[in-house]
Amino acid sequence: MSFDTDENGYNDSNRAFLQAFLARGSMTFAEARPVLAAIFSVQEGQPTQAEDVTEDDLASYIAAANTAISPFDLEIRSTLRQTTSTRPNGDDGNGTQEIRAAERVYALVNTTSDALTQLASIYSADEIAFVKRVLDAMFDTHNTRRSEAMVVTGIQAMQLAKAASGSQGVGGAAQSLPMSQAESVMKQLVDEGWFEKSRKGFYSLSPRALLELRGWLVATYNDDEDEEAPQKIKFCAACRDIITVGQRCGNRDCSGRLHDMCVRNFFRAQKAEQCPACKAPWPGDKFVGERAITTSEQYQQGKRRSTNTQQQGNREERPTAAASTPDQDDAEE
Ligand SMILES: [Zn+2]
Ligand SMILES: [Zn+2]
Missing domain, CATH: 3.90.1150.220 (Aspartate Aminotransferase, domain 1)
Structure with a gap:
């Protein structure tokens, strides 16, 4: 040839x-x-x-x-x-994730x-309005001072199939989606590499989606009027890239965030394990992303209860009701 x-x-x-x-x-x-x-x-x-x-x-x-x-x-x-x-197959089978x-x-x-505009060629206006509700759930509802999870469960996504009355879609009032259609949109978004579904059943934005949506996320969820206001979309102090999975400062009002993979090199260079923003000692066990939920006392209790009542059969891990509640560490505040 x-x-x-x-x-x-x-x-x-x-x-x-x-x-x-x-x-x-x-x-x-x-x-x-x-x-x-x-x-x-x-x-x-x-x-x-x-x-x-x-x-x-x-x-x-x-x-x-x-x-x-x-x-x-x-x-x-x-x-x-x-x-x-x-990562699919990224688990070593022992439950630990290196x-x-x-x-x-x-x-x-x-x-x-932006990616939402591009989705318009594949999805209907009502489907895009649904995707927008899922993104609002990830980056607003489930991204608060108390819990920066930035994920939704399958059940939560299905609850978003229903459009709030009077909500606007592209060019008119958004209509609710039938559950089955919402389900297939979620599946398609995973298949097309926009969403990822974790082993524990949480949906998050994929690296590809974050690359595409970074600017849109900042413009949509951050307050550019008030620079002092806490921002919903945060960046890693080491690599400066967007952070939706990683570690946070022990002080909930501090903006210090680091990716897990950035922590070691960053502290080695700094020669101290201090928050890059406020200089307080870095806790290392305060998380953003799915672990903001899964490390919470409430989630762990919910899991214990569901493992006790659930004899056998359904082996798929299901996030429990505790999934939407923040982690419990009021004591630190
Ligand atoms: Zn980083
Ligand atoms: Zn800090």
Whole structure:
């Protein structure tokens, strides 16, 4: 097979990579390796192993792809996955979730419109209004001073299928969705890589969605009038990226937040385990994200009760009623 190269050095191997990328919407280095190995094998006429593909190879293909797609207001951007705990098969089976080296996720981002606008081509206005209610639940209702969970359970999502009376959708009053339709929208959003569902049954925004929605989330949920006001959308003090899973300062009114994977290097550099914002000792066991719920006394009690009453059969973990209540550490305040 010959590879026609244009004046910019862009050839069929670049086109093949871009096609594979567009088909997926997002990719990690591990996922890109076999794709590039297959392309190199054809290009060089001899087999290339996935292990032989380097990060530099990927970087050069991403750069070429970005040049090709920029006229269409598209760009491949990358972010580090905040944690490995929500990764499919990321659990070691012992119930412990080791924090491994963070994985970089590359995703196709539309540079001129936000993800909600793009969803309009796939979903109906009422479905998008439902997605907006789910996002409001994640980033407003379940993201408070008392509990920065930024997740919803499947049951909570189903409760959002019903539109509040008088609520506005795109171009008119939003209609409620039948439960089955809401369920299929949630499933589709997971399949398309916008939402992730954790082992414990919580839905959160995927790295890809966070890349796309960062600006929209800040504009929608943060108060830019009053800079002193506590902000709903917060950023890691170490890497400056958005934080929806990680650790928080022991003082609920402090804005100090760090990703789990950023903590170690940050404190090593600082030579003290202090909050980056207020300098108080860093607790290390105060969380944002799903663990704001799962480490709470109420959630643990709910689990104990449900394991006792639930004999056998349904082995899927279900978040209990306690899922929507904040963690219990009033004592610290
Ligand atoms: Zn960070
Ligand atoms: Zn602090």
